[in-house]
Amino acid sequence: MKKFVFVALCFVLLFSFASAKTVEIWSWRTQDAQVWQEVQKNLKAKGEDITIDFRAFIPTEYDAKLFLALQGGTGPDIAYIRRLPGGRTQALVEGNLIKPLNQSIDFSNFSESVQKNVTMNAQIWGVPFAVQVCGIFYNEDIFKENKLSEPKTWDEMLEICKTLKTKGIDPFFCTAKEAWTLTMQHAMCGVSILGPAWIKRLSEGKVDFLDQDWIYLQTLLNDLKVYYQDGYMGNDTNDMNAAFAFGQAAMVFYGAWGYQTWKELNPDINVGYFMVPPDWEGSDPYSYIYMDGAFGLTSIAKNPTDAIKILKYTATPEFGTIFTGITANIPAVSGAVMPDIPLLKEVMEAGANHASPYVYWVGSPFVVQQPSLYDAVLSPGMQAMYMGQITPAQLAQQAQDALSQWFEPLMRKLGKIK
Secondary structure (H helix, E strand, C coil): CHHHHHHHHHHHHHHHHHHCEEEEEEECCHHHHHHHHHHHHHHHHCCCCEEEEEEECCHHHHHHHHHHHHHCCCCCCEEEECCCCCHHHHHHHHCCCEECCCCCCCCCCCCHHHHHCCEECCEECCEEEEEEEEEEEEEHHHHHHCCCCCCCCHHHHHHHHHHHHHCCCEEECCCCCCHHHHHHHHHHHHHHHCCHHHHHHHHHCCCCCCCHHHHHHHHHHHHHHHHECCCHHHCCHHHHHHHHHCCCEEEEEEECCHHHHHHHHCCCCCEEEECCCCCCCCCCCCEEEEEEEEEEEECCCCCHHHHHHHHHHHCCHHHHHHHHHHHCCEECCCCCCCCCCHHHHHHHHHHHHCECCCCCCCCCHHHCCCCCHHHHHHHHHHHHHHCCCCCHHHHHHHHHHHHCCCCHHHHHHCCCCC
């Protein structure tokens, strides 16, 4: 009898362990925790007894942590991965650390342009989750109280900055402690100041980084720092979120993903958006739009069967509706029901109708190898320029020296290769 009870108890414990089907997900986005709670609830309602263990890490540390964990045979079942082309996800693909999903997932709800951002070697490596739009977000109440309207040119924006500063209001809150935000600022200004045609010529090797237009853009940005808050070199995005949410600064260079945090901090804030204005009247402004990332299946997944069930769900409009409803981000999947948020509609319109077809930050050919224009040049270089350690022209020379080591169109222009 005791032997029977022991065997029965072991069976119950084994069954309980087997039924506790946990899928571990790693991310750089802390704001997505509630999304996965809703996904778990919905899957359980559909009869899938899956527990989701969601873990978010510091964004600047995430990629290295993920790569090292997977190389060591540990880590998550599902990992947030970056868009392609890009060295970080390419390393995961080339190291056989993530698996292709073509045969497992129905990608019919994603446009070809979105799928292109997760495709390499004719394989799809992740389920895209968001499309991000960058630009200038502003406090509508501050603008209204000071009788200000959205600027149509860079000079008009400078006049707004002067007006606000004379009234003791910080025009911009800059997060120079986090170098990636300065590269984002550079890039979103570049699509409007330089324009897509100039960036296209840069990608073809018809102009280079010592061109007067590139140096001019960096000079505009360097001159703008007089309108940042005191101590901006020591401030990060957490500081910015709090300051902007509570009206301590009028404008920020950022992405649409910030809206969720600002509203959580201050539900009463009214936020507006405009694309970075061009430097002369009559020229068109552009938005910087990119596919934010995707959900990838790791090669060391402990529970691949249930991980694929989750990934299949993330490729549906139902998931997109959950995602955008919680995060106020634009979902990558088509057919999602969008929340009734005026700002989100405005940002979506800018992304749909005014996106620059040529860019030089994420999703561009300038970041696929090292030294990258993003990591190796603009991130440290913008910090150095803002601290007065280098000039706009010297930053341009750094870009020229770095990219001429591997970017073939530039190498051909400089006569390094035929």
